Amino acid sequence: MNHFNSNRRQFNLALAALAGSALLPGTARAASSVVAAVFPGSWEDAYRRTLVPMLAKSGVELIIAPMLAQDQLAKAIAAGGKPAYDALLLSPGQTAEAVDRGLIEKIDTSKLANWNKLDDKLKSPWGPTVTVEVNGIAYNPELVPRPKGYKDLFTNPAYDGKVAWLGFGSNSATMAWVEIARLYGGGEDNMQPVFDLLRKHLPKIGAIANSGNAQMALFQQREIGVFMASTNNVSRLKTMGVPCEFVHPESGSPAVPVNIHLTKGAANPAAVYAYMDAAISAAAQNQLKMPPVEQIPTNRDVAFTPSLEAFVTREQMAKFIYQDWVKINKNRAAWTAEFDRIVKK
Amino acid sequence: MNALAAPSLRNLPYFGPMLTASVLFFLAPLVVLAVYSFSSPEGASLANYARFANDEFSVSVLIDTIRLGGSVVLGTTLLGLPIALLYWHAGPRIRQWLIFLILLPMLVSNVVRTFAWIVILGRQGLISSTLLYTGLSSTPTNLMYTEFGLILALCQIELPLLLLPIIAVLSRANRSLVDAARMLGAGSWRVLLTVLVPVMLPGLLAGWILVFASACTSYVTQAVIGGARLIYLPQFIYREVGVLFSWPYAAAVAFVLLVSTGVVMLSISALSRHRRLVGHA
Numbered sequence: 309m310n311h312f313n314s315n316r317r318q319f320n321l322a323l324a325a326l327a328g329s330a331l332l333p334g335t336a337r338a339a340s341s342v343v344a345a346v347f348p349g350s351w352e353d354a355y356r357r358t359l360v361p362m363l364a365k366s367g368v369e370l371i372i373a374p375m376l377a378q379d380q381l382a383k384a385i386a387a388g389g390k391p392a393y394d395a396l397l398l399s400p401g402q403t404a405e406a407v408d409r410g411l412i413e414k415i416d417t418s419k420l421a422n423w424n425k426l427d428d429k430l431k432s433p434w435g436p437t438v439t440v441e442v443n444g445i446a447y448n449p450e451l452v453p454r455p456k457g458y459k460d461l462f463t464n465p466a467y468d469g470k471v472a473w474l475g476f477g478s479n480s481a482t483m484a485w486v487e488i489a490r491l492y493g494g495g496e497d498n499m500q501p502v503f504d505l506l507r508k509h510l511p512k513i514g515a516i517a518n519s520g521n522a523q524m525a526l527f528q529q530r531e532i533g534v535f536m537a538s539t540n541n542v543s544r545l546k547t548m549g550v551p552c553e554f555v556h557p558e559s560g561s562p563a564v565p566v567n568i569h570l571t572k573g574a575a576n577p578a579a580v581y582a583y584m585d586a587a588i589s590a591a592a593q594n595q596l597k598m599p600p601v602e603q604i605p606t607n608r609d610v611a612f613t614p615s616l617e618a619f620v621t622r623e624q625m626a627k628f629i630y631q632d633w634v635k636i637n638k639n640r641a642a643w644t645a646e647f648d649r650i651v652k653k
Numbered sequence: 654m655n656a657l658a659a660p661s662l663r664n665l666p667y668f669g670p671m672l673t674a675s676v677l678f679f680l681a682p683l684v685v686l687a688v689y690s691f692s693s694p695e696g697a698s699l700a701n702y703a704r705f706a707n708d709e710f711s712v713s714v715l716i717d718t719i720r721l722g723g724s725v726v727l728g729t730t731l732l733g734l735p736i737a738l739l740y741w742h743a744g745p746r747i748r749q750w751l752i753f754l755i756l757l758p759m760l761v762s763n764v765v766r767t768f769a770w771i772v773i774l775g776r777q778g779l780i781s782s783t784l785l786y787t788g789l790s791s792t793p794t795n796l797m798y799t800e801f802g803l804i805l806a807l808c809q810i811e812l813p814l815l816l817l818p819i820i821a822v823l824s825r826a827n828r829s830l831v832d833a834a835r836m837l838g839a840g841s842w843r844v845l846l847t848v849l850v851p852v853m854l855p856g857l858l859a860g861w862i863l864v865f866a867s868a869c870t871s872y873v874t875q876a877v878i879g880g881a882r883l884i885y886l887p888q889f890i891y892r893e894v895g896v897l898f899s900w901p902y903a904a905a906v907a908f909v910l911l912v913s914t915g916v917v918m919l920s921i922s923a924l925s926r927h928r929r930l931v932g933h934a
Contacts, residue, residue, distance in 0.1 A: 378895040385898065405898060475881050477896040515798055518876040518888065525768060525877075531775045531797065641897045649710055653800070653882045 341369035342579040344395040344568075345383075348374035350544075351397075354601040358592050359583065368582045377402045377479075384411045384571065394574035395583055399441070399564040400633040401479045403434060408637075412569040419581040422588045425607045429630065430565060437565040438587045439596070439603040441538045442620050442628060443483050445555040446545070451533035457557040458488045461534060462509055470533040472515040472523045475651070476644040480520060483562035484536040485643075486631050491559055496635040499643050506650050516651050527552070538564075539619040543602050554619055561620075563628035565606075690904035701905035711889070711906070718869050718885045719913060721804070725868035726861050728808035729815040733860070737819045737853060738845075741826075755816050763810060767874045770806040771797060774878065798880035806878045807868050814867055815860035822856030858925040862918045869914050886910045 342363075346355050352374040363370045373393055375383070381402045384391055391411075398406060406412045414433045417423045423436065430437035445455050452470050461467045474481035485502050492501035514532045517523040523535045528550050537554070545552040568584045570577060586592055593605040597613055604620060605612070612622060693700040705711045740751050758766060773779045774796040784790035796802035834848050850857075872887040879885065886906060893903035 381898070382895060385900075477892050516881040518879075518881050522877050522880070525771055526775075526797075529771055529775050530777055531771075531795075641899065644892065644897060645710075648881075648884055651882045652710070652713075652884050 340367055340576060340579050340582075341371060342394045342574075342576060342583045343371045343373055343392065344397070344580075344583055345373045345375045345380040345393040346397050347376060350540075350601045354596055354603070355587075358595045359586050362586050362589075362592060363582060366582060368579045370583055381405055381411070385409060389573055391571040391573050394571055394576060395580045396569045396571055397438075397566060398569060399479055399566050400631075401482070401564075401637065403432075403567060403569065404633040404637050406569065407434060411572055413572050413574075415570055415581070415584070419578075420585045420588070422585055422590075422607060425590070425609055426588060427606070427608065427625075430606045432565070432567055435567040435569040436584050436588045437567050437606050439566050439606060440625065440628065441540060441564045441566060442556075442604065443480050443536065443538050443562045443564070444557055446527070446535050446537035446542050446552055447555065448527065448530065448533045448551050449553055450551050451530065454553070455534065455555055457491075457555075457559050458484065459491055462505060467534060468512040469514045471513060472517055472526055472532040472535045473513060474517055474520065474523060474536070475647045476640055477518075478520055479564060480536055480538060482636060482640070482643075483564070483631060486636065487557065487559060487562055487629070496632045496639070499639065499646070503646055503650060506647070510651065539604070540602065542619070543615075544600070547600060556620075556624070560627060560629045561624075562631055563625075565630070686904045686907060689901050690908050692901045701902045702909070704902065705906055705909055714884050714886055714889050715909060715913060717883070718887075718910070719917065721800075721807075721875075721885060722865040722869040722914065722917070724800075724804045725807045725811055726865050728804055729812050729864050730857070730861070732808055733812055733815045733819065734853075736816060737823060738849070740820055741823050741849065752820065755813050755820070758809070759813050763871075764873055766810055767806065767877045770802075770809075770874075770878055774802040774806065797878065798882060800879075800883060803875065803879045803883060807871060807874055810871070810874060811864045811867050814863040815857075818859040818863070819853050819856035822853055826852045855925055858921055861921050865917060865921070866914055869910070 344355075346352050352372055355370075356372055360370045360372070377398050380393065380396050380398065384393070384396065384406065396406065396412065403412075412434055415435055417431070417433075420436060423431065426436060430440070445458070445461070447455060453464075453466055455461055455464075455467065461471050476482050476485065485499065486496055488505070489495055489499050489502045492505060494501040514534075515523075515526055517526060520537075520541070523532070524541060524545065526532045527535055527545065528548070539554055542552050542554040568580075568587055570580050570584075574580055588607055590607050590609040593603070593607045593610040596603045597605050597610060597616060599615065602613070602616055604616060604625070612620075690701055691697045691699070736751070736755070740748055743751060771778070775781065776793040776795040776797075778796070780796060781790075781794040784794050785792075796805070830848050830852065831844055834844050839847065869885075870887055872891065875883070875885045876888055886909070890903050890906050890910070893899045893906065
C-alpha cells in the first residue's frame, strides 16, 4: 500500500508538472521562438518544410499551429489580450476584423530586409503579403462550355443546374458576389442587384453548398460543372486528375492577399519579424511556388514557374481587383441574413 | 445497500474526479456561455433572446431542427424495429453477426460516412442510377441537398444509437413471456404489441433520446448533405461564431437549442417512468 501511495504521489507530481508546463508556455519556450498560426493542409506542410529549417539556421524556432483563418481570429478574440500565437496568417476579410478588434499591431518595416522586394500593393502596414490568392471561375470542360464571365453563368442556359454557389460565409464567394453586384450596378455598398438576381435565378442554380470543400466534392463527383474558385483550388483538382480549368472573368479577377500579422502582446516580436522576413524571402518563395502548393510569389526576384503562368502572369497581377473588406465586413451580417432568407427551402 | 449508492465525503475519491471534470469541462463553459448570452451593448439583458424570438426566420430554423430530429427518430424506429425483432428471433451466432454489423459503421468516422452519402444521393449516384436502370425514372434524381436525402443519411448514421440500447434490453428479456403469451392463445401481432414492444420500450426510449440529440446537433451531416438551403441551428450558430463573430447572439441561440432539445429529451425520458407504458403495471 505504501508503495502504491508513493507511486501515486509521484504520479500526481508528474501530472502537476505537466499541467504547470502547459499553463506556462511562454517560460517553457526558447527565448527566440515564434508560435505561428498557419492554414492547415498544404500551407502547413509547405511552411514546415521550408520555413522551419530556414529559421532554425538563424537560431529561431518556428512552431506551426495549423488553423483556419476564422478559427485563428476566434481564438485570438477568446484569448483576451494573452495571445496563444505570436503571428497570425490572415486574408483581408479577417484582417479587417483583427484590426477593428485591436488584435494585431502595425509593423516596423525597417526590420524586414526583404520589404522592398514587394510591390507597393502588397505592402500592408499590418504585415507583409506572402502570397496572393486569385479567384475566378472553375469549370469542367467535359460538362460545360468555357464561361466568359459571371454574367454568362446567369444568362447562358448551358449553365442551368450546373453552377454551385456559396453564401457570404465564404470569402471566395463574397468576392464573387461583390463582382457580380458591380456588373449589375451594385458593389461593396449595394448587394441588392445580387439578391434580385438570386430570387429570379434560384430554380436554375445547381447547388448552394455550405463550404468550399463541399463544393469541390460535388465538382469531383460531376454533380456540378462550375464553381467560384481560386487558382489553388483548380491546381489541386488538376493534380487529382479531375478535368478542371480556370477562367479569369472578363470583368477582372478578384484577389486576396494573404498576410502575416504580428499579434498584439506577442512574446517575442523580434522572432516574428524574422519569420515574416523569411516568408517573403526569395529563398523561401522559390520553394513555395513549386507544386503541390504553388503559391504565387510576392517577392519580385522570384520568377513564375510555367505551371503558375498557366493561371496567372506577373503582368496580370497588376490588374487584380482588391476589394474593400472594411465595407464588406460592415455589411456582411446583413447580407448573410438576406441570403439565407432567399435561399432557405 | 451499496456503499457507493449515496454520495458522501467518504466516497469523494470515487466520484470526485468525475465531479471535478464535470464542473470544469461542462458546467463552467456552460456558465460562461450563459453569461455571454445575456451580454449586449446596453449591458446584461435578454436582448439576444428577444432578437431570436422576434425573428420569424430564426424561429423557423428552430422548428426545422426539431422536426429534423423527430423525422430521424421516426425513420430509425421504422428501420430499427425489424432488425431488433430479427435479433430477438435469431440464434446466438446470428446475434453476434448482427451486433458486429450494427457496430461496423461506427468504426468509420462520421465525416467519412457523410461524404460516402454524396456518392449515393447525387445525380450520378447509386439511387439515381438504379432508378434510371430499372426504368422507374426517366431523368436523373438528385437527393443531395434535399430534406429526404438528409433524413435518409441521418437514419443510417444514427441507427446504431437506437439499436444498441434495444439490444441491451432484449438480451436481458425473459423469453418465457412470449411462450406464456402464445400458450394463452396470443397471435404473432398480439405477442409483438403486448409483449415484445413493452419489453423493448425502455431501450427504445433511450435510443430515441440519443438519436434525437445526435440528429439535431449533427453539424457535419446537416452541412454536407443538407447544403446551404436547408438551414438548421448548428450551422446557424457556427456562422454567428466563426464568420460574423456575434458571440453573444450565438451563445443565446446555443442555449435555445440546448433548452429545446432538452425539453424534448426530458419528455421522452418522462415516458420511460410511465409504469403502464414500460410494462410494470
